[in-house]
Amino acid sequence: MITPLDDFLAAAVRTATPLALAALGECITERSGVINIGLEGAIICGAFAATVTAGAVGGSSGVAAGFAAGAVAGVLVTLLFMLFTVYLRADQIITGTAITLFALGLTGLLYKTVYGTTGVGLTIPTTGELPIPGLSQLPVVGRAFFAQPLVTYGLYLVVPLLAWWFARTHAGLALRATGESPDAALAAGVQPRRVQALAVLTGGAFAGVAGATLVLAQSGTFVEGMSAGKGFIAIAIVVLGRWSPIGVAGAALLFGGASALQYLFQSLGWREVPYQLFLALPYVLTLLVLARASARAQAPAALARRELTLG
Amino acid sequence: MLISERFSQTRTRRSALRLLAALGASALVAACGGGTAGSADAFRVALLTPGPISDQAWNGGAYAGLLAIRDSMGAEVSHIQTKTPAEFEENFRQYGAQGYRLVVGHGFEFQDAAMRVAPDFPNTVFVCTSGNATAPNLAGMNFAFEEASFQAGMIAAQLSTSGVIGAIGGTELPPVRASFIAFERGAKLVRPDITVLVAYLGTWDDVAAGKEQALAQIARGADILFQNADAAGLGIFAAAREKNVLTFGANANQNDIAPDHVIGSVVIDLPRALLLVAREVESGAFQSTVYQLGLRAGVVNLVLNPRLESRIPADLRARVDSVGTAIIEGRFHDMDDVLRPADRAGTSP
Numbered sequence: 084m085i086t087p088l089d090d091f092l093a094a095a096v097r098t099a100t101p102l103a104l105a106a107l108g109e110c111i112t113e114r115s116g117v118i119n120i121g122l123e124g125a126i127i128c129g130a131f132a133a134t135v136t137a138g139a140v141g142g143s144s145g146v147a148a149g150f151a152a153g154a155v156a157g158v159l160v161t162l163l164f165m166l167f168t169v170y171l172r173a174d175q176i177i178t179g180t181a182i183t184l185f186a187l188g189l190t191g192l193l194y195k196t197v198y199g200t201t202g203v204g205l206t207i208p209t210t211g212e213l214p215i216p217g218l219s220q221l222p223v224v225g226r227a228f229f230a231q232p233l234v235t236y237g238l239y240l241v242v243p244l245l246a247w248w249f250a251r252t253h254a255g256l257a258l259r260a261t262g263e264s265p266d267a268a269l270a271a272g273v274q275p276r277r278v279q280a281l282a283v284l285t286g287g288a289f290a291g292v293a294g295a296t297l298v299l300a301q302s303g304t305f306v307e308g309m310s311a312g313k314g315f316i317a318i319a320i321v322v323l324g325r326w327s328p329i330g331v332a333g334a335a336l337l338f339g340g341a342s343a344l345q346y347l348f349q350s351l352g353w354r355e356v357p358y359q360l361f362l363a364l365p366y367v368l369t370l371l372v373l374a375r376a377s378a379r380a381q382a383p384a385a386l387a388r389r390e391l392t393l394g
Numbered sequence: 395m396l397i398s399e400r401f402s403q404t405r406t407r408r409s410a411l412r413l414l415a416a417l418g419a420s421a422l423v424a425a426c427g428g429g430t431a432g433s434a435d436a437f438r439v440a441l442l443t444p445g446p447i448s449d450q451a452w453n454g455g456a457y458a459g460l461l462a463i464r465d466s467m468g469a470e471v472s473h474i475q476t477k478t479p480a481e482f483e484e485n486f487r488q489y490g491a492q493g494y495r496l497v498v499g500h501g502f503e504f505q506d507a508a509m510r511v512a513p514d515f516p517n518t519v520f521v522c523t524s525g526n527a528t529a530p531n532l533a534g535m536n537f538a539f540e541e542a543s544f545q546a547g548m549i550a551a552q553l554s555t556s557g558v559i560g561a562i563g564g565t566e567l568p569p570v571r572a573s574f575i576a577f578e579r580g581a582k583l584v585r586p587d588i589t590v591l592v593a594y595l596g597t598w599d600d601v602a603a604g605k606e607q608a609l610a611q612i613a614r615g616a617d618i619l620f621q622n623a624d625a626a627g628l629g630i631f632a633a634a635r636e637k638n639v640l641t642f643g644a645n646a647n648q649n650d651i652a653p654d655h656v657i658g659s660v661v662i663d664l665p666r667a668l669l670l671v672a673r674e675v676e677s678g679a680f681q682s683t684v685y686q687l688g689l690r691a692g693v694v695n696l697v698l699n700p701r702l703e704s705r706i707p708a709d710l711r712a713r714v715d716s717v718g719t720a721i722i723e724g725r726f727h728d729m730d731d732v733l734r735p736a737d738r739a740g741t742s743p
Contacts, residue, residue, distance in 0.1 A: 195448065302629045
């Protein structure tokens with residue numbers, strides 16, 4: 084028996100999945116002291132690479148290859164961002180914006196090159212839901228959290244793992260130190276450039292997988308500009324989640340829930356309410372939570388700083 | 395549009411960004427052939443679309459029309475995909491300054507910019523599809539999309555087993571709203587107790603949002619969905635495939651996108667419409683007007699999917715056809731109150 088609540092919660096988790104992936108990657112990037120506004124570009128590149136690869140390979144191995152290709156594409160486009168910001172120390176905001184514009188244009192151009200000027204109504208095989216026996220039978224949360232595509236379950240593992248890695252490992256400490264005080268990190272024997280480079284590229288891989296998720300686990304097609312601002316939402320989610328993996332996952336779920344509520348409200352057929360109010364709901368909710376949370380939120384001290392060390 | 399709004403939230407160095415945007419725009423114009431140095435007296439036609447021409451719908455149809463003008467009239471053509479409303483006016487001016495004879499802004503959203511630019515370029519004819527404003531060198535082109543939408547609603551109501559049908563649009567542009575009202579009235583004509591759910595995505599690109607909204611309507615019992623969301627509409631077809639419900643396509647013939655789940659498409663024959671105005675401009679017969687193009691002009695049609703057509707009972711088919719005949723003969727007045735005053739004032743070619 085599927086209740087409206089099940090449908091709502093499942094939609095919330097579905098919508099949150101690509102956002103959480105991209106935001107977790109951005110969380111790693113920002114903790115190293117780099118803000119990557121080019122996230123949107125990495126998402127759309129991941130989506131396009133996943134589309135081409137899954138289509139070329141075909142079948143269920145095509146889906147796996149598509150996710151891998153998405154991650155690689157995310158890394159490749161972010162490599163450009165990394166070279167400019169980490170090694171040439173260019174302005175991170177400007178470089179990130181340029182990367183996003185570049186990637187949106189590039190994927191549009193490649194799409195037309197591969198599939199013809201007017202495109203095709205592409206149909207890519209999707210992973211589909213993979214209900215976990217037992218867990219998916221749980222009341223209320225069962226279907227929502229445990230009848231999802233495999234990539235969502237991957238998130239359930241990554242989030243606590245990342246939280247542990249940040250807090251308890253030497254490498255995690257080195258990352259956080261680089262983001263807070265590159266000078267101190269350098270003095271302690273950490274190589275800030277290398278840490279930032281790896282953190283930025285890891286963030287790119289996450290964003291690429293987020294793009295692949297949009298295609299391979301959700302829409303089953305590619306459309307120019309289908310990232311539709313999700314990269315920017317993910318950046319806001321990092322702030323909302325206060326730069327902690329658990330917080331970021333929660334914030335993504337909150338935004339996914341607000342979006343799902345928006346879909347649900349519109350489908351209830353309340354004609355008297357302007358639909359724009361529903362569309363604004365996720366953003367209004369995010370703003371409200373952000374306003375409450377920001378008093379306690381603390382960005383990495385060296386975030387977006389151009390000069391790496393003072394010495 | 396959505397993306398650019400997000401940009402404005404995140405950008406801190408506006409002037410640098412503006413430079414970037416300008417660079418990007420000019421690169422795009424160059425890439426799309428906007429800078430072609432043609433002979434001065436060639437008949438040159440430009441098209442501005444609000445979205446990608448790979449959408450299999452509204453924008454793709456207009457691009458097909460542009461190519462038809464090139465192929466059958468030997469015109470030099472140029473296309474540009476606009477990003478933000480701020481660019482509409484700039485793009486119009488570029489084409490006007492380059493001496494294009496006809497510039498088509500493809501959508502109601504281009505109208506304000508066209509009205510501002512048109513007086514500065516009296517030798518260029520500006521046409522806004524779905525527009526209703528006129529000036530000496532500015533015409534509107536109104537597609538009576540609602541005529542075939544009404545017919546689609548009739549079919550949807552009778553084929554629905556749940557008694558709930560849905561309509562999903564990108565944003566609430568006047569022609570989209572009118573077509574959804576027509577869809578609902580057509581449905582209620584056949585089945586007065588039918589429930590019609592209407593939702594808007596606030597975007598024309600977000601496929602995932604399209605799919606989620608479709609899933610939400612399907613969860614509320616909707617078993618036939620009408621969509622008018624361009625590229626985002628592809629997500630609605632994905633949901634239809636997944637949940638095995640039927641849909642109606644819009645703007646272009648979308649029957650082949652999901653051959654087992656699209657029962658028919660409300661088609662605007664954009665090549666036919668754009669050729670019509672291009673021929674008038676070239677021959678000098680152009681007169682400022684709001685073109686009324688619907689079933690009668692053969693520009694708007696309900697094209698059924700041959701693979702699923704047999705599901706429509708003969709008596710329903712006859713009823714739908716008789717409404718079509720009434721519209722063509724001007725005997726159909728169920729939608730008169732919905733249409734904008736300027737639409738009715740316009741002349742029929």
